Amino acid sequence: MTGDARISQLKPGRRTDIRRENERVILDAAEKVFAEAGFGGATMQLIADMAGLPKANLHYYFATKEDLYRRVVQQIFEIWLNAAMLFDAAPGPVEGIGGYIDAKMDISRTHPSGSKVWASEVMHGAPVIQDYLETTLRDWTDGRIAVIQAWIDDGKMRPVNPRHLLYLLWATTQHYADFGHQIQTLNDGAPLSDRQWAEAKASVKDMVLRGIGAI
Amino acid sequence: MTGDARISQLKPGRRTDIRRENERVILDAAEKVFAEAGFGGATMQLIADMAGLPKANLHYYFATKEDLYRRVVQQIFEIWLNAAMLFDAAPGPVEGIGGYIDAKMDISRTHPSGSKVWASEVMHGAPVIQDYLETTLRDWTDGRIAVIQAWIDDGKMRPVNPRHLLYLLWATTQHYADFGHQIQTLNDGAPLSDRQWAEAKASVKDMVLRGIGAI
DNA sequence: TCGTTTCCTGACCGTATGGTCAAGGTGAAG
DNA sequence: CTTCACCTTGACCATACGGTCAGGAAACGA
Numbered sequence: 031m032t033g034d035a036r037i038s039q040l041k042p043g044r045r046t047d048i049r050r051e052n053e054r055v056i057l058d059a060a061e062k063v064f065a066e067a068g069f070g071g072a073t074m075q076l077i078a079d080m081a082g083l084p085k086a087n088l089h090y091y092f093a094t095k096e097d098l099y100r101r102v103v104q105q106i107f108e109i110w111l112n113a114a115m116l117f118d119a120a121p122g123p124v125e126g127i128g129g130y131i132d133a134k135m136d137i138s139r140t141h142p143s144g145s146k147v148w149a150s151e152v153m154h155g156a157p158v159i160q161d162y163l164e165t166t167l168r169d170w171t172d173g174r175i176a177v178i179q180a181w182i183d184d185g186k187m188r189p190v191n192p193r194h195l196l197y198l199l200w201a202t203t204q205h206y207a208d209f210g211h212q213i214q215t216l217n218d219g220a221p222l223s224d225r226q227w228a229e230a231k232a233s234v235k236d237m238v239l240r241g242i243g244a245i
Numbered sequence: 246m247t248g249d250a251r252i253s254q255l256k257p258g259r260r261t262d263i264r265r266e267n268e269r270v271i272l273d274a275a276e277k278v279f280a281e282a283g284f285g286g287a288t289m290q291l292i293a294d295m296a297g298l299p300k301a302n303l304h305y306y307f308a309t310k311e312d313l314y315r316r317v318v319q320q321i322f323e324i325w326l327n328a329a330m331l332f333d334a335a336p337g338p339v340e341g342i343g344g345y346i347d348a349k350m351d352i353s354r355t356h357p358s359g360s361k362v363w364a365s366e367v368m369h370g371a372p373v374i375q376d377y378l379e380t381t382l383r384d385w386t387d388g389r390i391a392v393i394q395a396w397i398d399d400g401k402m403r404p405v406n407p408r409h410l411l412y413l414l415w416a417t418t419q420h421y422a423d424f425g426h427q428i429q430t431l432n433d434g435a436p437l438s439d440r441q442w443a444e445a446k447a448s449v450k451d452m453v454l455r456g457i458g459a460i
Numbered sequence: 461t462c463g464t465t466t467c468c469t470g471a472c473c474g475t476a477t478g479g480t481c482a483a484g485g486t487g488a489a490g
Numbered sequence: 491c492t493t494c495a496c497c498t499t500g501a502c503c504a505t506a507c508g509g510t511c512a513g514g515a516a517a518c519g520a
Contacts, residue, residue, distance in 0.1 A: 048497075066369060071285025074478060084499050089479065146368045152427045153361045154281060163430040171431055188455070194448035197428065198417045205416030212367045213412065215378040216386055233409035240403070241456030263467075263517090289508065299469050304509065 053091055055081045061102050065143035068150055069099055100158050103151050106144035107162055113137055117174055122186045123244040126177070127199070128235050134203030135231045138210075139222075145207035171196060188243030195242060202234055268306055270296050276317050280358035283365055284314055315373050318366050321359035322377055328352055332389055337401045338459040341392070342414070343450050349418030350446045353425075354437075360422035386411060403458030410457060417449055 059081035063072045074095055078085040092098040113133040120126030138145055156163055171193070178192035206213065206222075214221055222230065239245045274296035278287045289310055293300040307313040328348040335341030353360055371378055386408070393407035421428065421437075429436055437445065454460045 052497090068283035068285050068365065068369065070283050070287070071369070073476085075476090085478090086480085086499050086501095087497085090497070090499095093479090095478065149368065149423065150283065150365065152424050153364065154283065154286070155426050156430070160430070163427060167427075168431055190452055191444060191448040193431075194445055195452065197420055197424075197445075198413075198449065198452060201416040201420030201424070202413045205412055208364065209367050209412075209416070211370050212378060212382075215371070215375070216383055216408075229406060230409055230412075233406040234413065237405055237410065237413060237456035238452070240458065241452035241454075243455065267467090288506085290506090300508090301469050301471095301510085302467085305467070305469090308509090310508065 049091070052083070052087075056083065056088055056091060056098070057102060057105060060098050061105070061143045061147060064099060064102055064150070065146035069095075069154070096158075102144075102147055103159050104162075106141070106148045107159065107166075109137060109141060109144060110148070111166070111170065114170060114174070117177060122184075123178070123181050123242060124239060126181075127195075127242070127244065128239060130199065131203060131235050131238065132231060134199065135206060135227070135234065138203055138205075138207035139227060142207040142210050145204050149204065149208045186244065190242050199238070202238070206230060264306070267298070267302075271298065271303055271306060271313070272317060272320060275313050276320070276358045276362060279314060279317055279365070280361035284310075284369070311373075317359075317362055318374050321356070321363045322374065322381075324352060324356060324359060325363070326381070326385065329385060329389070332392060337399075338393070338396050338457060339454060341396075342410075342457070342459065343454060345414065346418060346450050346453065347446060349414070350421060350442070350449065353418055353420075353422035354442060357422040357425050360419050364419065364423045401459065405457050414453065417453070421445060 056077065060072075060077045063077045063080055067073075067076070072095075074085050074088055077098070078088050081088070088098070092101065114130070116129040116133050117126050120129060151157075151159060152163075174196060175192040178187075178195060181187050182189050182192075210221075217226070236245075271292065275287075275292045278292045278295055282288075282291070287310075289300050289303055292313070293303050296303070303313070307316070329345070331344040331348050332341050335344060366372075366374060367378075389411060390407040393402075393410065396402050397404050397407075425436075432441070451460075
């Protein structure tokens with residue numbers, strides 16, 4: 031009880047470390063609770079319990095529930111963007127889009143809560159991250175459309191509509207996180223095994239890359 | 246639109262008509278509010294305002310918020326199932342899957358709120374419709390997998406994993422409803438026009454049917 | 461007309477929630 | 491040891507929410 035395993039710092043124990051560590055714990059708990067209950071259904075008490083901290087302590091680090099939620103969504107957005115970089119260094123659609131599918135599928139498996147929070151936020155009209163949609167996401171989308179168009183112009187894939195290809199990629203890869211519960215239910219209640227995840231990734235890549243004439 | 250002209254009965258004014266009409270108005274309002282705010286974020290007062298009825302009147306027709314929500318979700322589930330019938334009467338994947346994509350895309354356009362409520366329900370672990378997932382949806386899925394497998398065996402399409410093909414279809418078509426706000430934002434803030442919807446449907450069908458070697 | 465069933469609704473209630481606060485704890489620097 | 495900035499938290503508060511209820515208004519059938 032006294033030996034709190036929360037902080038495993040050995041040497042520094044700096045104040046900033048306490049802050050960083052607690053913010054980390056709270057954000058992780060909040061991501062789960064927001065994903066499972068939605069913004070309205072989530073309660074600060076629930077998040078506090080899951081974080082193993084008293085509720086008042088959350089308000090010391092995050093002024094309001096909305097502030098906490100905003101931080102969670104921003105965190106997810108960065109993960110999306112990082113995964114998106116695979117697109118650029120690729121010589122063609124097989125590596126670029128194939129790698130993007132791999133990355134997004136991996137994220138759906140490792141960060142399902144984040145994906146759900148993002149989906150929920152967008153479904154509710156993106157009250158918190160509307161500006162991100164209008165700036166960062168739009169710019170990124172335009173850039174990727176240009177890359178795909180270049181591949182098309184180079185004859186590396188069929189002339190498909192790049193925008194709707196992106197939507198198909200987003201939809202399909204995130205489906206394995208957002209609708210993970212439905213997929214699990216249709217899998218006799220068991221989470222997808224390593225083998226099944228590999229099969230899912232291979233199937234998606236196969237259908238998409240064939241669909242765009244890249245293989 | 247849920248006009249405020251609640252009761253436009255001229256002749257019969259039957260009791261059952263009053264009940265039916267008010268339930269209709271309430272369910273429509275509830276679908277919108279649940280879609281926009283989630284179950285937790287939705288309030289009976291909000292639904293009442295949108296329905297143009299006093300809150301106490303909602304509780305006359307629907308005992309609890311959860312009852313009302315349950316009815317909304319069931320209503321959506323039936324729409325899904327109806328659209329799914331197109332699958333059966335088709336001689337091959339071009340008509341069957343192509344028609345299914347058309348139908349699902351149309352639903353995404355005409356019933357975006359319903360799709361969002363369904364998505365939200367599943368994302369939160371399907372607390373209300375878990376039994377539907379385990380029975381009706383599972384049976385339907387197994388049946389469609391058999392149909393697709395038969396098409397594959399008949400050489401009408403490439404041997405893809407039918408289950409993951411279904412997931413790709415669900416994900417992509419519902420994406421246009423669930424992420425409609427994001428799509429609209431990336432479309433300069435304007436809803437997709439008739440022409441753009443047609444382009445979306447054509448693009449999805451083209452990529453999918455090519456991906457499975459049906460065309 | 462009267463009686464009965466159904467519908468309508470303002471006022472009310474217990475509870476749970478987001479948020480506040482003041483008092484106390486903690487650790488490092490001087 | 492003292493100081494001081496930072497961290498912790500039980501207790502508390504105002505509000506908003508889901509739900510209740512009693513009493514009245516319509517809508518029928520007879």
